[in-house]
Amino acid sequence: MGRVRVVVIGGGIGGLCLAQGLRQAGVDVTVYEQDSSPRGRSQGYRLRISPEGERALRDCLPPRVRDLLVATANVRYDSQLVAYDENLVEQWAPTFTDPRGEAPEKVDAVDRGTLRRVLLAGLDQSVHFGRQCTRVERRADGQVVAYFADGTRAVGDVLVAADGTNSRIRAQLRPGDVPRDLGVRTVFSRISRAAVTAADVPPGLRDRFSYVIGSDGYHLGLMPMIFRTRPDEAAARWWPGLPMDDVDDYYMSVFNVHRTDLGIDDETFFAMSGTRLCELVLERTAGWHPGLRGVVRHAQPDMTFAVALRATMPVQPWDQGNLVGLGDAVHTMPPSGGVGANTAVCDASVLCRVLTEVDRGERDLPDALADYYRAMVVHASQAVAMSLRIAQWSIKKLDVPVPDADAGKPR
Numbered sequence: 001m002g003r004v005r006v007v008v009i010g011g012g013i014g015g016l017c018l019a020q021g022l023r024q025a026g027v028d029v030t031v032y033e034q035d036s037s038p039r040g041r042s043q044g045y046r047l048r049i050s051p052e053g054e055r056a057l058r059d060c061l062p063p064r065v066r067d068l069l070v071a072t073a074n075v076r077y078d079s080q081l082v083a084y085d086e087n088l089v090e091q092w093a094p095t096f097t098d099p100r101g102e103a104p105e106k107v108d109a110v111d112r113g114t115l116r117r118v119l120l121a122g123l124d125q126s127v128h129f130g131r132q133c134t135r136v137e138r139r140a141d142g143q144v145v146a147y148f149a150d151g152t153r154a155v156g157d158v159l160v161a162a163d164g165t166n167s168r169i170r171a172q173l174r175p176g177d178v179p180r181d182l183g184v185r186t187v188f189s190r191i192s193r194a195a196v197t198a199a200d201v202p203p204g205l206r207d208r209f210s211y212v213i214g215s216d217g218y219h220l221g222l223m224p225m226i227f228r229t230r231p232d233e234a235a236a237r238w239w240p241g242l243p244m245d246d247v248d249d250y251y252m253s254v255f256n257v258h259r260t261d262l263g264i265d266d267e268t269f270f271a272m273s274g275t276r277l278c279e280l281v282l283e284r285t286a287g288w289h290p291g292l293r294g295v296v297r298h299a300q301p302d303m304t305f306a307v308a309l310r311a312t313m314p315v316q317p318w319d320q321g322n323l324v325g326l327g328d329a330v331h332t333m334p335p336s337g338g339v340g341a342n343t344a345v346c347d348a349s350v351l352c353r354v355l356t357e358v359d360r361g362e363r364d365l366p367d368a369l370a371d372y373y374r375a376m377v378v379h380a381s382q383a384v385a386m387s388l389r390i391a392q393w394s395i396k397k398l399d400v401p402v403p404d405a406d407a408g409k410p411r
């Protein structure tokens with residue numbers, strides 16, 4: 001019998017990936033998620049999957065879940081970004097080399113809601129929805145207890161706080177670790193690909209990863225999500241009975257502006273409805289090329305929301321023994337680098353490996369967690385630095401300093 005009982009707070013990307021890995025290794029794991037169901041999160045956006053993120057997912061997922069992941073991923077396409085000015089004149093853009101090349105099974109982007117469904121495959125008995133953790137505690141016998149808003153509690157040998165960027169557990173245990181505001185305000189939207197195809201948009205914008213850097217301080221990213229197989233069809237084939245959201249191909253659009261150029265106070269901005277946010281983007285891009293506005297015009301108001309970009313600086317290990325932080329709870333970063341979720345699954349992969357070794361009696365917990373934090377601080381600091389460098393390249397104005405390329409590396 002295993003020696004470690006793991007309680008995970010947060011059934012998002014990092015927490016579920018960890019649970020998949022631990023379950024596969026035979027470790028006792030239970031996840032508690034505040035949303036009432038897997039549909040609880042309405043953000044319909046695309047997640048880029050990096051080579052490191054894909055490797056971590058493959059490490060943690062059993063083969064059938066991996067097949068489902070590949071089947072529901074984005075089609076392979078030329079993912080090199082093309083940068084334009086607001087008149088659709090091509091600009092210089094950084095190039096990225098992908099060591100995976102054109103491997104047929106490559107997973108380079110997924111739909112977030114679909115990924116969550118995929119990560120839930122086979123975990124029915126291990127994930128409890130509608131359980132909001134209000135606080136945690138370590139008992140005199142060393143065990144950890146999570147208390148929930150419904151009056152229940154859960155006890156374990158290790159508690160993993162995978163409760164995201166607004167982590168309540170981080171606020172309790174490390175109140176000084178507050179992610180810093182970059183000063184950038186962002187409007188995320190989903191745009192139906194069918195609508196974009198039907199509209200007369202310039203070919204250069206179709207099914208391409210495009211960035212527009214306006215001379216007026218506004219910045220727009222457009223990223224297509226084109227499913228290899230519709231998620232419901234993929235589930236019917238690879239995991240019959242697994243519920244999937246009804247979702248068609250789309251573009252994710254990301255409109256960034258520094259708050260001084262936005263000129264709207266936060267209270268007013270964050271109170272705006274999806275419809276008002278869509279209008280705002282159209283107003284602010286009034287002088288842009290009609291082809292760009294043609295795409296933005298189709299943004300779905302019910303899939304449009306506002307975000308303030310933030311970053312954890314510096315990323316630090318938690319000094320809380322068997323109360324362990326993972327993912328955005330420990331290292332928030334702006335989505336500009338497309339690596340936040342990738343970093344969370346890299347955490348999950350390392351933590352899964354070391355906890356499995358503890359469960360098998362091959363090492364003790366403090367030593368295993370020290371290893372986890374060493375690896376996490378290096379890869380997460382690099383991810384935060386890279387995300388900030390890309391944000392600086394595209395948005396120009398940030399309220400925080402941009403770390404150098406060696407951030408997080410042992411000196």
Ligand SMILES: Cc1cc2nc3c(=O)[nH]c(=O)nc-3n(C[C@H](O)[C@H](O)[C@H](O)COP(=O)(O)OP(=O)(O)OC[C@H]3O[C@@H](n4cnc5c(N)ncnc54)[C@H](O)[C@@H]3O)c2cc1C
Nearest residue numbers: 010012013014034047048133164327328338339340341342
């Ligand atoms: C618009 C946008 C686009 C992005 N694009 C990319 C991208 O292309 N690539 C990429 O790698 N990353 C991207 N990211 C970042 C990525 O979404 C996050 O880094 C990733 O989701 C972090 O995973 P996590 O498990 O730490 O947190 P989450 O996925 O946020 O999961 C946290 C979970 O904890 C739950 N929870 C919170 N509090 C409690 C509580 N008290 N009790 C119980 N449960 C709780 C939440 O409901 C949630 O389900 C993007 C982020 C945004 C906002």
